[in-house]
Amino acid sequence: MHIGYGSQFYSYHDQFFSTxxxxxDHILEDHKNMQFDSLYIQYINSIYNGEIFFEKNMPxxxxxxxxxxxxxQCNGKNFNSFLQAIDGCSKNINSISKLTTKPVIINxxxxxxxxxxxxxxxxxxxWYKIWNGCGYQCYSKNNFQIMKFNFLKxxxxxxxAHGCGRLMENLKLSMHIQMIAEKIARxxxxxxxxxxxxxAIVNLMNAPLLIKTWYDENKYYNYESNYLNQKAxxxxxxxxMRTRYIGFGITKVNEMLVITIMYEPLxxxxxxxxxxxFRRKI
Numbered sequence: 001m002h003i004g005y006g007s008q009f010y011s012y013h014d015q016f017f018s019t020x021x022x023x024x025d026h027i028l029e030d031h032k033n034m035q036f037d038s039l040y041i042q043y044i045n046s047i048y049n050g051e052i053f054f055e056k057n058m059p060x061x062x063x064x065x066x067x068x069x070x071x072x073q074c075n076g077k078n079f080n081s082f083l084q085a086i087d088g089c090s091k092n093i094n095s096i097s098k099l100t101t102k103p104v105i106i107n108x109x110x111x112x113x114x115x116x117x118x119x120x121x122x123x124x125x126x127w128y129k130i131w132n133g134c135g136y137q138c139y140s141k142n143n144f145q146i147m148k149f150n151f152l153k154x155x156x157x158x159x160x161a162h163g164c165g166r167l168m169e170n171l172k173l174s175m176h177i178q179m180i181a182e183k184i185a186r187x188x189x190x191x192x193x194x195x196x197x198x199x200a201i202v203n204l205m206n207a208p209l210l211i212k213t214w215y216d217e218n219k220y221y222n223y224e225s226n227y228l229n230q231k232a233x234x235x236x237x238x239x240x241m242r243t244r245y246i247g248f249g250i251t252k253v254n255e256m257l258v259i260t261i262m263y264e265p266l267x268x269x270x271x272x273x274x275x276x277x278f279r280r281k282i
């Protein structure tokens with residue numbers, strides 16, 4: 001939620017909504033082809049004048065219960081199936097109309113869903129410890145050195161939890177990757193097609209969430225597999241055991257940041273996943 005100048009609005013995937021209901025309706029539309037019993041919306045943070053903070057009274061999660069169901073209505077009564085509607089309306093088929101219910105939204109205590117998002121809770125704790133209170137005015141200092149420092153600290157927290165050694169920034173690697181970030185920025189200004197591999201273009205407010213978002217790809221990863229999973233490619237890059245060094249490239253384009261990361265040695269080597277990717281130990 002973003003607050004400023006007497007008004008507030010909500011953001012989801014870089015889109016902005018004047019009410020929470022509009023945002024939730026958009027989320028449901030994004031997931032209309034998914035089969036789900038419950039969809040959880042996690043509250044990440046609020047932003048006031050560019051500063052990020054956590055609002056204590058805000059529900060941590062909201063739960064959207066059930067799929068959109070087809071129901072049938074006849075003479076003011078609702079029925080779960082067409083056959084029930086026929087029986088309830090004395091077999092007068094012409095008086096039966098079909099309607100679609102909207103999912104119910106309720107507040108949910110975080111303890112109720114620990115069993116399905118323990119990894120997300122873990123990354124949230126790490127993120128708050130490092131980023132809480134550090135908005136754009138904070139992380140952009142010294143040409144984004146604060147952001148690089150926080151990114152590295154966050155990555156090493158995740159790596160430590162998975163039993164991996166801590167990474168060190170390689171300044172030569174960072175100089176090289178900075179040139180790549182600036183090239184991506186030029187392409188972005190021209191509207192050219194960009195291949196974002198271990199790179200991202202994010203708005204200024206959401207930029208601190210990048211590494212957390214990449215780590216949360218762990219929900220797609222199968223630790224028994226020895227093959228690359230495209231849905232978890234950023235996660236496996238972050239905690240690849242053999243990686244020792246990292247470089248960061250960050251540049252601003254209007255109200256967006258181009259963030260590029262490079263690892264040494266390279267992660268995601270075919271047939272080496274079971275030797276380099278391990279479950280979280282703490």
